[in-house]
Amino acid sequence: MFMLGMISMGSAVVALLFLRFWRISHERLFLWFAAAFLLEAMNRAVFAWQGAGDEAALPYLLARILFFLLIIGGVADKNLGKPAPR
Amino acid sequence: MTSLVYGLCAGAALACAWLLALGARRSRSRMLVWSAVCFALLAAANIVLVLDFLVFPGIALWPVRTGLSLLAVGSLIYGLVMEER
Numbered sequence: 001m002f003m004l005g006m007i008s009m010g011s012a013v014v015a016l017l018f019l020r021f022w023r024i025s026h027e028r029l030f031l032w033f034a035a036a037f038l039l040e041a042m043n044r045a046v047f048a049w050q051g052a053g054d055e056a057a058l059p060y061l062l063a064r065i066l067f068f069l070l071i072i073g074g075v076a077d078k079n080l081g082k083p084a085p086r
Numbered sequence: 087m088t089s090l091v092y093g094l095c096a097g098a099a100l101a102c103a104w105l106l107a108l109g110a111r112r113s114r115s116r117m118l119v120w121s122a123v124c125f126a127l128l129a130a131a132n133i134v135l136v137l138d139f140l141v142f143p144g145i146a147l148w149p150v151r152t153g154l155s156l157l158a159v160g161s162l163i164y165g166l167v168m169e170e171r
Contacts, residue, residue: 003152010159017166052148056088056139065091068098075105 004048011041032074036067043067089139096132099125120165127158 015037022030043063047055103125110118131154138147 003149003156007152007155007159010156010163014159014162014166017163021166055135061088061091064095068095068102071102072098075102 001048001052004044004052008041008044008048011037011044015041029074029078032070032077036070036074039063039070040067089136092132092135092139096129096136099129099132103129115169117165117169120161120169124158124162124165127154127161131155131158 015034018030018034018037021027022034040063043060047060103122106118106122106125109115110122131151134147134151134154138145138151
């Protein structure tokens with residue numbers, strides 16, 4: 001439970017750091033990453049709050065899938081969104 | 087179903103780690119090195135999760151999984167806070 005809380009808080013901090021980078025650079029990739037880690041923070045918090053029972057439950061599965069889709073989406077957006085300058 | 091999802095998550099995390107490692111090598115960015123470490127550890131956590139469900143349902147592997155996830159987030163925080171680029 002303690003470690004889940006630390007992961008949750010850590011993910012929230014990572015989300016805030018990415019938000020800061022986004023504010024400085026206006027790089028959309030950071031916004032994708034911030035959203036992903038904010039979701040991860042909430043996912044872990046809810047899981048701990050519910051007593052850290054069954055990680056196979058659908059909401060946690062969906063949250064985990066969405067986390068990686070957001071990361072992959074960010075990378076895809078970065079690489080396919082606009083052609084990189086040569 | 088559960089193992090498939092977490093297996094896919096492990097694969098996605100591994101792909102992220104690999105891409106970040108490539109990026110780190112290309113740009114010599116230490117921040118990206120830490121990001122790659124983070125996703126490699128997340129991949130490991132998801133692999134242990136699949137093992138937990140499929141191979142060792144009787145053994146409580148949650149300390150290993152949670153510990154790996156915590157190390158993953160910790161390494162990313164370290165990289166984002168301590169490295170300039």
